[in-house]
Amino acid sequence: xxxxxxxxxxxxxxxxxxxxxxxxxxxxxxxxxxxxxxxxxxxxxxxxxxxxxxxxxxxxxxxxxxxxxxxxxxxxxxxxxxxxxxxxxxxxxxxxxxxxxxxxxxxxxxxxxxxxxxxxxxxxxxxxxxxxxxxxxxxxxxxxxxxxxxxxxxxxxxxxxxxxxxxxxxxxxxxxxxxxxxxxxxxxxxxxxxxxxxxxxxxxxxxxxxxxxxxxxxxxxxxxxxxxxxxxxxxxxxxxxxxxxxxxxxxxxxxxxxxxxxxxxxxxxxxxxxxxx
Ligand SMILES: Cc1cc2nc3c(=O)[nH]c(=O)nc-3n(C[C@H](O)[C@H](O)[C@H](O)COP(=O)(O)OP(=O)(O)OC[C@H]3O[C@@H](n4cnc5c(N)ncnc54)[C@H](O)[C@@H]3O)c2cc1C
Numbered sequence: 001x002x003x004x005x006x007x008x009x010x011x012x013x014x015x016x017x018x019x020x021x022x023x024x025x026x027x028x029x030x031x032x033x034x035x036x037x038x039x040x041x042x043x044x045x046x047x048x049x050x051x052x053x054x055x056x057x058x059x060x061x062x063x064x065x066x067x068x069x070x071x072x073x074x075x076x077x078x079x080x081x082x083x084x085x086x087x088x089x090x091x092x093x094x095x096x097x098x099x100x101x102x103x104x105x106x107x108x109x110x111x112x113x114x115x116x117x118x119x120x121x122x123x124x125x126x127x128x129x130x131x132x133x134x135x136x137x138x139x140x141x142x143x144x145x146x147x148x149x150x151x152x153x154x155x156x157x158x159x160x161x162x163x164x165x166x167x168x169x170x171x172x173x174x175x176x177x178x179x180x181x182x183x184x185x186x187x188x189x190x191x192x193x194x195x196x197x198x199x200x201x202x203x204x205x206x207x208x209x210x211x212x213x214x215x216x217x218x219x220x221x222x223x224x225x226x227x228x229x230x231x232x233x234x235x236x237x238x239x240x241x242x243x244x245x246x247x248x249x250x251x252x253x254x255x256x257x258x259x260x261x262x263x264x265x266x267x268x269x270x271x272x273x274x275x276x277x
Contacts, residue, residue, distance in 0.1 A: 038174040040075055040208055047076035056091050057100055060107035066177050066242045071108070074209035075175065077115065084112050115214060122213035129216040130197060132225035138190070139273025145195040149202055153192065160258070161250035162238055163187055174208035179241050185222040186231050190271050191259055196223040232267050235260040 007013060012029070016022040023037045054071045062068030076082040091105045091112075098104070122129055136142065152158050156167040166184045170176050176184070181203070188199040196219040203219075204210040220226035235258055239247045247253040253261070262270070 047081045051090050056094050056105035056108040064241050078209040078211050118213040118217050134225050137224040138230050145193050149198050160252055162246035170206050183233055185219055189223045
């Protein structure tokens, strides 16, 4: 049905002459939604092309790098355009074609397993995914965390090129690499001391793959309410897995004010309180 045609009540137009027409229609229907369309395309055709392009071997070797061979399938998986079984079958077909041993595809199969696991847990826990699964291991009580995200973060003006870059990417594309999600979540919870729920709500507003199970339980893993210790990172780690793209252009990286430029021991001493008995 084209955007100009009359629609049954409650239905939305599905066919557009161009992306511009799609954007104009969405602006009209959802005036409260800010920003332009994400460059990521929906639909089965785009999903099938992305699925055909996966390289599980390269994925296993490079998935932690921002430039690594990650699949970017998550928005289609999230909305049911691709099933996990289809992705698994494509991985098996790649193994057959490439003659590689099964271990070559193990990392990607593991990650599909994480998605499945979080979904099953959500079914069990229901709204419990919004509550701390365990006490925090940060040495700080939950009430010592702010309830709202700070404005400088939301407006991408923290002065830290990495964090501002991630926020802009999240807001304009609706997708972030897994490592960027981990760094940004850790910064929010441990450096800015904001409750993980505020960060989780913000991600769900913007991510095209926004999924309460994968999202909230990953935030809890970073925060330490669903893991044995808080997830912290330092500049070495971020610089290595981003190939230095942010540090090269960051004032804080050169003027000695980068809050991540420290050893893990120093960061733990600065960010974590005394463990509670
Ligand atoms: C703070 C935080 C929030 C997150 N929020 C979401 C979310 O709302 N929705 C979401 O789908 N994922 C979420 N993830 C998990 C992960 O970051 C994304 O699934 C992944 O980055 C999507 O990119 P990709 O398709 O290239 O993944 P790939 O690495 O190519 O993996 C292939 C598929 O496996 C699944 N997968 C991969 N990693 C994970 C993981 N760690 N947990 C669960 N499933 C995984 C996804 O379906 C993904 O599409 C979050 C992670 C963190 C640290």
